[in-house]
Amino acid sequence: xxxxxxxxxxxxxxxxxxxxATLVFFLLHLVPGDPVxxxxxxxxxxxxxxxxxxxxxxxxxxxxxxxxxLSGLISGDWGTSLVDHRPVLERILERVPATTQLxxxxxxxxxxxxxxxxxxxxxxxxxxxxxxxxxxxxxxxSIPNFWLGPMLMLLFSVGLGWLPVSGMDQxxxxxxxxxxLGTALAAILSRMARSSWLEAMSMDATRTARAFGVSEQRIWxxxxxxxxAVPVVTMFALQxxxxxxxxxxxxxxxxxxxxxxxxxxAIQRRDYPLVQGCVLIIASxxxxxxxxxxxxxxxxxxxxxxx
Numbered sequence: 001x002x003x004x005x006x007x008x009x010x011x012x013x014x015x016x017x018x019x020x021a022t023l024v025f026f027l028l029h030l031v032p033g034d035p036v037x038x039x040x041x042x043x044x045x046x047x048x049x050x051x052x053x054x055x056x057x058x059x060x061x062x063x064x065x066x067x068x069x070l071s072g073l074i075s076g077d078w079g080t081s082l083v084d085h086r087p088v089l090e091r092i093l094e095r096v097p098a099t100t101q102l103x104x105x106x107x108x109x110x111x112x113x114x115x116x117x118x119x120x121x122x123x124x125x126x127x128x129x130x131x132x133x134x135x136x137x138x139x140x141x142s143i144p145n146f147w148l149g150p151m152l153m154l155l156f157s158v159g160l161g162w163l164p165v166s167g168m169d170q171x172x173x174x175x176x177x178x179x180x181l182g183t184a185l186a187a188i189l190s191r192m193a194r195s196s197w198l199e200a201m202s203m204d205a206t207r208t209a210r211a212f213g214v215s216e217q218r219i220w221x222x223x224x225x226x227x228x229a230v231p232v233v234t235m236f237a238l239q240x241x242x243x244x245x246x247x248x249x250x251x252x253x254x255x256x257x258x259x260x261x262x263x264x265x266a267i268q269r270r271d272y273p274l275v276q277g278c279v280l281i282i283a284s285x286x287x288x289x290x291x292x293x294x295x296x297x298x299x300x301x302x303x304x305x306x307x
Contacts, residue, residue, distance in 0.1 A: 009294050009295065013290075017280070017283065020280060020283040020287075021069075021073060021283075024275070024276050028275055029062060029272070073280075078092075079274075079277070081271055081273060082273065082274070083271050089277065095257060095258050095259045096259055096281070098168060098258035098259075099247055099251070102178060102256060102258060103181070105178040106178045106243055107236075108182075109179065109186065110182040110189055110239075113186035113190070114189035117190040118190040119220070122194045122195075122201075123220070125194075133194070136187070141188060141191075145180055148183065149253035149254060153165060153253070156176060157176070164176075165254075168256055168257060176254060177251070177256050180254075181243060181246055181250045182243075184246070188239060196227075196228035196230075196232050197220070200225075201219070206227070233293070237289045240292075244282050248261075259282065263279065
C-alpha cells in the first residue's frame, strides 16, 4: 500500500517538472534582449550576427526550438552554453557541490536554532519567554536576505575584520552566508514547532499518556514530539526548496560560487540554455522537497495513507 502511494506521488511529479521546463523556456524567450547582442555587442556586423544566430539555432521557429529542447532533456542533453560552449549539465554539476554545502549548513543551523526555541516557547506558552522567542522569530522572518547579508558583511567583515567578505576559499567563509540563509528558516520552523507542540499536548494521546502516569518530560519529548513532527517535517521539507531559491540572492551577495550565482550570471549574459538548466535544477529540488514532505508525513502519520 505504502509503495503504491510512493509510486503514484512520484509519477505526479513528472508533469510538474514538464510544466516548469515549458514555462521557463517560453518566459526566457519573451524577456527583452538578444543573446547575440550579449555575445557580440550591438556594434557587430549584420553578417556576423546572422552567422552566430544560425550557429546557435536561434533562427529556427520557437516551437522547433522548444521541441529540440524537450527531446534534449529526455536524452540527457541539456544543451550547450552560448558563452563558453560547454555542456550545460557539466557547468551545473560543477556548481552544485558549493550550493549543496551551503544549503546543508544553513539547514543544520536552522534546526539547531528552531527546535530548542520552539520547545522553549511552547513550554512557557503565554509567558515572557514565549514572547521573547516569538519576537526573535518575527524579526528573523521579517528581515530579507538581501539586507541581512550586507549588514552582516559590514559588521563582521568590514568593521571587525573577523570573517572573509566573499568567496569560499578562506577559513570561516561559510559562516556569514549560512547565517544569512538559515536565519529566516529557523524563524519559520520555530513558530511551526511551537504551535505543533502545543497542539500535540492537547491531543487525546498525550492526555492518555498523562493519565497512565507517564512523566511530563517523556510526554513532551516522546509522545507529543512525534505528533508535532508531522507538520514540522513537512514545513522543513518545503523550506528546503526555499533555501535553494534564497541561495540565488545569498550567493550573489557573498560571491559564493554555487548554482544561484551561476543562474544570475547566465541571466545577465542571456545564456538561454544555461538559465533553463539552472532553473530546472532548482525547480526539481522544489518538487523533490514536496515529494519528500508527503512521504515523510505518510510515514510519521499512517492515518494520512487512507486519505
